[in-house]
Amino acid sequence: MLGPNGAGKTTLIRMITGIFYPDSGNIIFDGKPFDAENDITKIGYMPEERGLYKKMKIGEQAVYLAQLKGLSKRDAVARIKDWFARFEMESWWNKKVEDLSKGMQQKLQFVITVLHHPRLIILDEPFSGLDPVNSNLIKDEIYKLARNGSTIIFSTHRMEQVEEICDHIVLVNKGRKILDGTVQQVKQDFKENLFNIGFSDAFAESELNNELFDVVSASQNSMVIQKKENRSNNEILQYFLNNGASIDSFNEMLPSLSDIFIREVEGTPLARRFESN
Amino acid sequence: MKKILLIIQREFLTRVRKRSFIITTLLFPLLYLALIFGTAFIGEKGQTKLKIAVLDSSGKFTKARVDSANAFDKASTLVLVNETPASLEKDFEHKGYDGFVIIPANTVGTMAPDKIEIKANRTLGTASSVQSKLNTIWNDIKYEELGIDSQKQKQLNDSKLTVQVENMQDKGSNAKIASLTGYITGFLIYFILLIYGSQVMMGVMEEKTNRIAEIMVSSVKPFQLMVGKIIGIAAVALTQFLLWIVFVFLIYNITKSGSAGNSAMAVVVGQAQEVFSSLNIPQLLFLFAFYFLGGFFFYASMYAAIGSAVNEDMREAQSLSFPITMIIIFAIFILTIAMQDPTSPIAVWGSIIPFTSPIVMMARVPYGIPGTVPYWQLFLSMGLLVGGFLFMAWFAGKIYRTGILMYGKKPTWKEMLKWAFK
Structure with a gap:
């Protein structure tokens, strides 16, 4: 709890x-x-x-x-x-x-x-x-x-203990239950389709304005993107490969319970935290 | 029920096993005896023995009379001197006298009473011994002048009227013993309410500040915890009493068997026997136990409620318990009235209303039931006390269950009433 x-x-x-x-x-x-x-x-x-x-x-x-x-x-x-x-x-x-x-x-x-x-x-x-x-x-x-x-x-x-020990979580705030589920399920429910892509060579950011995803933040060797709805991971990978990127890693960023906690309690969406970086 | 018994057991055992309990139980009677005998001893030894020079101008204060008066009472010494007033006044201190009196010649001549002054160079305090000695001699002189022989003297002295109040409803009750008994029992209940009442309060505060309260109330109901504590502490007080009663009984029997050849001890034993025979001891003990327990439950509930409401600060507890302490002290005030006049309206009502009845009723009961305390008053008082402590326990229980887990600022009486009646 x-x-x-x-x-x-x-x-x-x-x-x-x-x-x-x-x-x-x-x-x-x-x-x-x-x-x-x-x-x-x-x-x-x-x-x-x-x-x-x-x-x-x-x-x-x-x-x-x-x-x-x-x-x-x-x-x-x-x-x-x-x-x-x-x-x-x-x-x-x-x-x-x-x-x-x-x-x-x-x-x-x-x-x-x-x-x-x-x-x-x-x-x-x-x-x-x-x-x-x-x-x-x-x-x-x-x-x-x-x-x-x-x-x-x-x-x-203490969120790290919860992720380590608990099967099922309940989040309460102001006397009300605001979410409830297994740790995995809650994370899935709260994912914002964020992906972290690592590049082995510096990937020069060209015109990335497209129908597949939005860029949340980018540096030389990595990029955080938010997938648009109804797009598949393969489409995105294909897109980067077509643009000559050499991809090192491609990971979905599931929110930590701590992120969910803060988001639910304060109403801060996850993505905004990366924007400020 | 089993849980309450466990709580009672713990409260009782942790207290009874404490060294302080054993010490106070043993020391209190000893200190009490020491106090009584000590004051008597100091009273006797601490008195200054006045040595007074008597200059008799009447010639009737003979050496024989003075000597016999001196032999009778050792608290002062009269010495006949044969000097002029002027020389006596000059050097009585050198000669070792504390002061001197001059008996005028005309006192005896006219048989008129006179005011005799002890002249001294410092304040001598009371001179009652000197006065009674001079009067003894003076009586002797009067008897001789009036021609009253020793047999007539005896008749004069012995034929006095003694007035004693007897209540025809309560044969054998003795007002002096009754008022003393009421005083002692009433005061004992007063001490218990204050001492053991504050023990309840501190016990609750301890549970609260040690934060064990939350663990406890996750096993038992708060009300069970409170009642268990109160009964446990009442059992401690009762145990202490029982030990004291046994103690008194033992001392009485030892003095009784040891009093055979000792006249002073025989007098004490005789007095004790007189006290015991004029009182209905079983009835008195039963009512004492009833009013002690009833009064204790009544007040201890309130002390528990206060203990639950405050934090670790003793001053908070004292300021909240002050009104309750005042009521108990007020009961003692009514007790002193009831001791002298057990049927006055204030004594009657004080012995019926549960706030004061545990203390005040004990002052009236020794005068006799149903003569001084009619049955209706006794039963009304007992019924109200039972009802009172049930209500008080319920009321305090409501405050207790809210207060015991409430930390932070000290609540006011108004807030505590809100907890009880919300």
Whole structure:
């Protein structure tokens, strides 16, 4: 889930987790209307603002929070020990949260979020404050959880992470969904038929005013063009070959999610960004 | 329900295991005893013992009389001197006297009371001991002059009328003990409301500033979280009380068994027995527990709402909780009235309205039910308190669920009311 600050991401999440009630509309969970009382134990939520009881011992605290999610004490202890071993945190059990570094707290928070094997995991900026090593550790665990059948809602404005991790994206702005689809499909939907052509020899720009494409920008060895409607790539290639160009590369420029984000939120078309260059 | 129990358990255990809880629970009774005995000790040792020279012109203040008066009361010493007033005035300080009195000759002659002045070069403070000694001697002289023998003296002194108010509805109730009991129980509830009420407030603030609130409310309803915290802290207060009651019971029994050969201790035990027999202890304990819990739930909900509304700044919390603290202090003001006059209208209404009833009713109950507190007043008061805290919990819960996730500027009371009634 993507959206600029104040778009309503956290509010939406709080509705999904039963903290807020929607003014209108329904929340469907697992095919049935959301029932906060029972469904809440199937959800694991890690808010952006992390929080734990600072003076409480870590082991006790994890057990307590797991019990509130419906685990028995014995199950909770066993699972926590398992996770702590995996994250090399065994020695932390009797420490207090206030004695941990920010990154360590983050790991603990993640463990607490997923401890009760939630069907739906909601992570709000899960990597903020983590070093690359721990980032990867968490990322691997997220993949593993997804493979085991959990649905993961990932809320962020870090686009490169979205492209890397997500299958499906939803962009929200001012409390409304403005687009929704798989990463590939969204990119296809938002392509503006831009192509980058590389030349091995300098291609002297002659009269390029034609029916096939518009030039967005050009330099000695490359050119960005926008294909006109109902024209094929072959026609364009043919055109350049006929004009004596030696073509090095010919790539469609799919927009990055970041571009789409900015375009949708600000209404800036992609092509204009290249024009200014 | 299971979740509320978990929350209660955590709130209770984290507090009871704290070193500060153990220390205050143990130290409070000790400090209390130390305070009582300490003030008595200081009161006794801190008094200056006046040594006063007595120049008797009447010739009736004999050495025998002065000596017997001195033997009876050690707080001051009278010394008969045989000097002229002028020489005494000049050097009484050199001779080690704090001051001197001159008994005029005509006092005894006319049998008229007189004002005797202690002359000194500095302010001596109260001279009550000197006054009572001089009066003892003076009485003695009067009796002799009037020819009253010791048996008649005894009759004169012993035949006094003592007035005691007895409420015919409540046999055996003792106004002095009742008012003292009301004072102690009312004050205990007052302390609990203030101390444990602010603990609720700070607990909520801690959850909010640690940002654990959002994690918690994604597992439990905000209302469950608030109620769990309040009940957990109430259990802590109740535990502390129970320990104190056990403590008092133990001390009472130890002093009782140790009082066999000790007259001073026997007096204390006797007084305690008198207190216990004039009060309906089970009824008192039940009502104390009821009003303590009812009052606590009533006020703690409000403190929780305030804690949820403010940020980490204690000053914000204090300024918002000030009106509530004022109401509690006002209840103490009514308590002092109710202690002396438990059936006055302000005491009656103060003991019925839930804002003040937990404190004020405790001042009236020891006077007796149904004599001083008719059943209708008691049940109306209890019913209103239950209704009051249910309403308060609902009301505070509304503020709480909005406030707990609201960061930024401190809301006003008006805004908080809007959260509750929107």
